[in-house]
Amino acid sequence: MNVHRSLKSPEELMAAGLVPPERLAGLAEVASRYAVAVTPAMVELIDPADPDDPIARQFVPSEAELTILPEERADPIGDLAHSPVEGIVHRYPDRVLLKAVHVCPVYCRFCFRREMVGPAGLGTLSGQALDAAFNYIASHAEIWEVILTGGDPLVLSARRLGELMARLAAIPHVKVVRFHTRVPVVEPERVDEALVRALKSCGKAVYVALHANHPRELTPAARAACARLVDNGIAMVSQSVLLKGVNDDPQTLAELMRAFVETRVKPYYLHHPDLAPGTSHFRLSIAEGQALVAGLRGRISGLCQPAYVLDIPGGHGKADIGLSAVRPMEEGCYSVADYRGEEHAYPPREKTGLDEKT
Numbered sequence: 001m002n003v004h005r006s007l008k009s010p011e012e013l014m015a016a017g018l019v020p021p022e023r024l025a026g027l028a029e030v031a032s033r034y035a036v037a038v039t040p041a042m043v044e045l046i047d048p049a050d051p052d053d054p055i056a057r058q059f060v061p062s063e064a065e066l067t068i069l070p071e072e073r074a075d076p077i078g079d080l081a082h083s084p085v086e087g088i089v090h091r092y093p094d095r096v097l098l099k100a101v102h103v104c105p106v107y108c109r110f111c112f113r114r115e116m117v118g119p120a121g122l123g124t125l126s127g128q129a130l131d132a133a134f135n136y137i138a139s140h141a142e143i144w145e146v147i148l149t150g151g152d153p154l155v156l157s158a159r160r161l162g163e164l165m166a167r168l169a170a171i172p173h174v175k176v177v178r179f180h181t182r183v184p185v186v187e188p189e190r191v192d193e194a195l196v197r198a199l200k201s202c203g204k205a206v207y208v209a210l211h212a213n214h215p216r217e218l219t220p221a222a223r224a225a226c227a228r229l230v231d232n233g234i235a236m237v238s239q240s241v242l243l244k245g246v247n248d249d250p251q252t253l254a255e256l257m258r259a260f261v262e263t264r265v266k267p268y269y270l271h272h273p274d275l276a277p278g279t280s281h282f283r284l285s286i287a288e289g290q291a292l293v294a295g296l297r298g299r300i301s302g303l304c305q306p307a308y309v310l311d312i313p314g315g316h317g318k319a320d321i322g323l324s325a326v327r328p329m330e331e332g333c334y335s336v337a338d339y340r341g342e343e344h345a346y347p348p349r350e351k352t353g354l355d356e357k358t
């Protein structure tokens with residue numbers, strides 16, 4: 001279906017044929033709690049005839065979101081515990097998050113910041129709050145990298161982004177600027193010459209971390225948007241969430257990672273889904289995730305391997321939760337598993353030709 005603007009309510013989703021009329025009442029309740037938006041590019045990708053469509057599952061609200069489990073929390077990764085000033089999250093010594101906006105072009109149903117984003121969320125930083133955030137960065141010489149996230153920072157106009165970049169350009173200890181965004185996929189036309197120029201204008205090393213979860217999201221238009229960034233010297237990495245019913249099978253995951261690499265986006269993180277409220281229908285177990293990630297190793301190019309990470313609830317940061325290939329054995333020896341699961345001693349125990357000569 002072709003639409004010309006984003007769909008932002010269950011009624012609009014119904015009119016576009018993405019939600020049946022009998023579900024309107026239930027979904028109205030969901031929409032009153034969590035923001036809804038699906039961009040034209042994503043509407044076009046959805047197959048309305050497929051009840052399990054992996055794109056619809058990410059963006060079209062579901063009654064399952066009304067089921068809140070006791071272990072779920074409004075701030076699943078503990079941003080607020082590490083926020084010294086509004087808009088800044090400083091959890092690790094050398095880098096901070098700068099959350100200038102709390103709106104997104106799409107609202108992912110599994111979003112870990114779903115209580116903070118959207119029209120009813122934390123909003124956009126006021127001029128004063130932004131001054132305080134930049135003062136914080138400027139007065140902490142250990143901050144080597146600034147990560148713009150939110151929300152989706154690329155919803156800002158090129159002019160506004162240019163202003164933010166000029167302020168970062170003036171802070172010599174900041175060497176790297178990173179953006180976390182879904183825009184190149186969900187609104188690829190936004191990535192135009194003016195936006196690229198604005199991102200580059202800080203004169204620092206600029207990275208864009210692209211959030212996408214299913215290989216179909218890497219449409220020709222999305223790939224072209226990424227090419228405009230990469231061709232202009234902006235490095236790209238990927239960020240995906242492992243989601244039940246979206247990408248939790250070996251084939252889809254391999255295709256997703258290959259689609260990134262073909263687009264010159266280096267797979268970076270595969271996130272275990274966070275304990276955000278009303279998202280249990282997306283979660284699988286860590287053991288299931290480990291098996292899926294182990295299944296990628298060796299079978300597809302090393303370029304296609306993401307790190308499987310969990311953001312530890314409570315604000316303790318990210319941990320690599322992929323299965324380790326190495327197990328300590330006795331006397332400083334190790335057992336190392338190859339990609340087929342076969343174990344090998346390190347250092348090797350068998351005699352070599354070299355041993356016989358000596």
Ligand SMILES: *Cc1c(COP(=O)(O)O)cnc(C)c1O
Pocket residue numbers: 077089090091092095096097147318
């Ligand atoms: C995820 C995160 C980062 C970035 O972590 P990397 O491992 O460098 O990608 C930085 N700060 C906070 C608070 C985060 O949650």
Ligand code: SF4
Pocket residue numbers: 103104106107108110111112113114117150151152182211
């Ligand atoms: S784009 Fe990111 S911040 Fe926005 S709804 Fe999706 S996961 Fe949440």
